[in-house]
Amino acid sequence: MLDLLYKRRSIRKFTNQDIEAEKLDRILQAALLAPSSKSAYPCEFVVIDEKQINEKLSVCKPLGAGFLKNASCSIIVAGDVTKSDVWIEDCAIAASFIQLQAEKEGLGTCWIQIREREYNDEQSAESYIQEVLNIPSNIKILAIIAIGYKDGEKAGRDETHLKKEKLHTNSF
Ligand SMILES: Cc1cc2nc3c(=O)[nH]c(=O)nc-3n(C[C@H](O)[C@H](O)[C@H](O)COP(=O)(O)O)c2cc1C
Secondary structure, eight states: OHHHHHHOOBOOOBOSOOOOHHHHHHHHHHHHTSOOGGGOOOEEEEEEOOHHHHHHHTTSSSSSOGGGGGOSEEEEEEEETTTOTTHHHHHHHHHHHHHHHHHHTTOEEEEEEOTTOBSSSSSBHHHHHHHHHTOOTTEEEEEEEEEEOBSSOOOOOOGGGOOGGGOOSSOO
């Protein structure tokens, strides 16, 4: 597990290679295996494997999403607010599971933040995506995880990255 965690980096450049169905299937299994507060399971996942749709989603906010137009696949991670008051936490864990399983499959990912982000002065990134994908208003969107084959390698982390001063034992 630690090897995988040291290796994972945010990948924003992808090749054109499609993701094999079995790999995508295992990534989605990982998403569905994430723990859930009170076993409420509020998370919903929308898989986008059509380039045209990913292109539309890539303009959901002015910065930090443009690279989505070159990803072979993306997964919208969203939560039903009527099912859980902690859907954000549940979705964040599921999104992380997606990223880690994708790394295990030799793929690259990047989290694209949607919650609290704006499409423009009048519309949120969330409502723009809800319109594009016909997502009802009770399903709130946390993030899009862009997935694809990495176009080039990014160095993994080593122990110098660890901010050990953030660790506390028994009291702060
Ligand atoms: C909650 C969260 C939101 C993020 N939002 C974006 C984003 O909108 N666009 C983007 O390109 N990267 C985004 N990232 C990726 C971070 O920029 C990246 O994780 C950070 O720079 C550390 O780099 P690493 O993932 O390679 O270790 C986000 C990461 C997290 C955890």
